[in-house]
Amino acid sequence: MTIDFAEILLARQRISASVLRTPQREARALSARLGVPVQLKCEHHQTTGSFKLRGATNAVLSLTRAQRDAGVVAASTGNHGRALAHAAAAAGTKAVICMSRLVPDNKVQAIEALGAEIRIVGNSQDDAQVEVDRLASEAGMTPVPPFDHAAVIAGQGTLGLEMLEDAPHTTTVLVPLSGGGLLAGVALALRTLKPAIRIIGVTMENGAAMQASLAAGAPVMVEEVPTLADSLGGGIGLANQYTFSMVRDLVDEVVLVSEVEIAQAMRAAYFEEGEVLEGAAAVGIAALDAGKVTLAGPAVVLLSGKNIDMKLHRRIMAGENPDLAAEARHD
Known part of the structure; x- marks a missing residue:
């Protein structure tokens, strides 16, 4: 299954009063190192600190009155839960967010602060999804998945419109990749407006579910393990309807x-x-600085979020070994 480009255009109209059009600017040091212009799409400046607000807002505003009255429920590694809690509160709708024990405490607390009910379930997003399915079945709540959902994908796709409007000569775009909602939406927008553009998804080595699924030719289960890129954790769902096929068909490469x-x-970003x-949010910069992506022309790197525990951020800025990320969650 896929979505139409028209749904992205409609999503932009629907969410325009509720989300920020985030800035896009040149990364001077990175551009100098690579010898080509590189711009940063600063979506981490979004109201809830990540791109997820676009998809969550579009999804909530697309619901019927009966669906909103039933309340919304979702599994999340943190940022989708925060965005859905924010969008639900703005719409006067109850939200329940189900998360695994691997979600950092700072993200859990931020969601609670927005008035959502928290359920901590198991050690993976797949475990948390079991509770989502139960609440939808037994309590009649309305599920709003974090990525494999037409309205969510369309909302994230509005970023692609902005990126090309601000840098029409872009030849390569680098986008963080997890379940694929962000990459699928952005890729659809970019591929429609500029078919020859090069689209690269970037994800972490530890538990790259979409990459493993693409290699297998179908969605597969991958163990969720600790990583600095915790927002990219979780599977893509064995019954994936949208994002697997869209990423497979629209994206040039996964790094x-x-x-x-x-x-x-x-x-480097700091x-x-x-x-x-x-x-x-840093994986695109990582791919460029590590020489894993070579640029032949202007590029845009999507910076997807800033919702990191600042204790962990200080430790990384001080040069601490990142393999201590698992320990850092429990400081």
């Missing part, structure tokens, strides 16, 4: 980066660009 490369990119990024 994997290591924990060390992610940490180095977070430091010390060179003055930007605080969570690990998931």
Whole structure:
């Protein structure tokens, strides 16, 4: 299954009053190192600190009155839960967010602060999804999946419109990849408006579910393990309807980066660009600085979120070994 480009255009109209059009600017140090212009799409400046607000808002505003009255429920590694809690509160709708024990405490607390009910279930997003399915079946709540949902994908796709409007000569775009909602939506927008553009998904080596699924030719289960890019954790769902096929058909390449490369990119973003990024948001910079992507022309790197525990951020900025990420969750 896929969605139509028209749904992205409609999503932009629907969410325009509820989300920010985030800035896009040149990364001067990175551009100088690579010898080509590189711009940063600063979606980590979004209201809830990540791109997820676009998809969650579009999904909530697309619901019927009966669906909103029933309340919304979702599994999340943190940022989708925060975005859905925010969108639900704005719409006067109850939200229940189900998360695994691997979700950092700072993200759990931020969601609670928005008034959502929290359910901590198991050690993976797949475990949390079991509770979502139960609440939908037994309590009649309305599920709003974090990525494999037409309205969510369309909302994320509005980023692709903005990126090309602000940099029409772009030849390559690098986008963080997890379940694929962000990449699928952005890729559809970009491929429709500029068919020859090069689209690269970037994810971490530890538990790259979409990459494993693409290699297998179908969705597969992957063990969820600790990573600095915790927002990219979780599976894509064995019954995946949209994102697997869209990423497969629209994206040119998927690149994997290591924990060390992610940490180095977070430091580069902070010390060179003055930007605080969570690990998931730094993977595009990591791929470029590690030489895993070669650019022949202007590029845009999507910075997807900033919702990192600042204790962990300080440790990474101080040069601490990133393989201590699992321990850092429990500081």
